Amino acid sequence: MRFRSYAELTPADLSALLPLVSEPKPLRKGRFLQHEGDRSTAVFLLLEGWTASSMSVADGARQLVKVHLAGDLVGLPGLPVTAAPDSVVALTDIVFSRVDMDAMGDLFVQSPRVAALLFLISQEERLMLMDRLTIMGQRDTAGRLAAFLLQLHARLRRQDPSIGETLRCPLTQANFADLIGATDVHTSRVVTQLRKRKVLSWSRNEIVIHNRTALRELAGLPERVVARNQPWLPKSE
């Protein structure tokens, strides 16, 4: 669970979270959780698997805005608007649950601490988007790819520290291209170069980082360090 990154959860906190989720439902790879333009601004909790949210522009091109991992809340940015801004597609077979918004309202009343943690997580999402925006504006394709790999690796490693420098993921090179705003062709060329320079190895579903320093230099952004247990957070109960 994302919450634990910021503070310990008491039993009371955990029970406050329970009403948010209903029964888990499965969905096949390739199916959509939501389409852009949908009137229902639903929120989901991803329980297993990978999803991606994408936004498409006039000429049909699409940008992958975010990759969701198990434990991530999906759809929050659609909350303030009347139509879903992004499509959410399952990159693998997944298990998800719908989040009841009335329960979300109650959460703010009954568990200020958990609400504050949810707030913190949203700020972290903002920061990740700011980083990606900066990278997109200032770095070439190699730098963009490096930055995204580092960000994704950090997220995966938070879930499972035992992965070391290995990144197992269902994303294709075309997916990475959509994530960093490049074409699949050019992304392939860049990957080939990074392989030649022994920065990483990259086979179908497994990427291994060999030279993290080189990736950091390509990316050009500092690592973000999470601040845990902030003193201003409301106490549990």
Added chain:
Amino acid sequence: MRFRSYAELTPADLSALLPLVSEPKPLRKGRFLQHEGDRSTAVFLLLEGWTASSMSVADGARQLVKVHLAGDLVGLPGLPVTAAPDSVVALTDIVFSRVDMDAMGDLFVQSPRVAALLFLISQEERLMLMDRLTIMGQRDTAGRLAAFLLQLHARLRRQDPSIGETLRCPLTQANFADLIGATDVHTSRVVTQLRKRKVLSWSRNEIVIHNRTALRELAGLPERVVARNQPWLPKSE
């Protein structure tokens, strides 16, 4: 105030907000509210004027991540991390106030409704970043400029509907270049083209939109419509 975009504020709501802000302080144009890397992760409320937050990458290039207007909270994305991720510079003479984080914690306890509104505003910020990310990945400089102008105009118009199609702002073309990830030289060329096509006029501090449809097409993203008075929001009191 941003909050009013989403719901009416009762007197109780307003009084819940008061402890957040201390005495207003002025700051000269060009001075910094915060530097990237600062250990203090402070939050500010901008009361008058314009600020911009920027992130710089290894080679010295910098990306303007966001332009803040009066009423905006500044520094929230720095909350989850130990060092300030962005620098905040005053684009004009400004008046600001520091936000007391303990009061922020109390806000979650004592006014769930206002906390939920703060949460909604953060989701809106996320959405704006997602839009900008998509634009950066998928559109050329003309499209990026168009999209940013539309987004900025919508924000200004929310504050003051009487501005019509005119956009008065202290941003230079070099600022716009940093905002959309282009060089000042190329931005100037694109502005010249848009002028020739009678899409807009652009003089030092005043931009007038003549053909909004053309801008929308260049941008390639739909307009976002705010959903007010959502039923799940906690009631006041």
Added chain:
DNA sequence: CGTGCACTTGACAGCTGTCAATGCCGGTGG
């Protein structure tokens, strides 16, 4: 063994960055 998806490679064009010089305008000082 055939089919489809993912990836690779080559050739070429175009958008955009870089370098450099010039023009414009408001503010300052003589």
Added chain:
DNA sequence: CCACCGGCATTGACAGCTGTCAAGTGCACG
């Protein structure tokens, strides 16, 4: 009142990264 100055914007020439089109390879799966 006029000359100078600095910030901002414009224009030209050229190189380079990246997109596009197209063909080909390799691997997984039925």
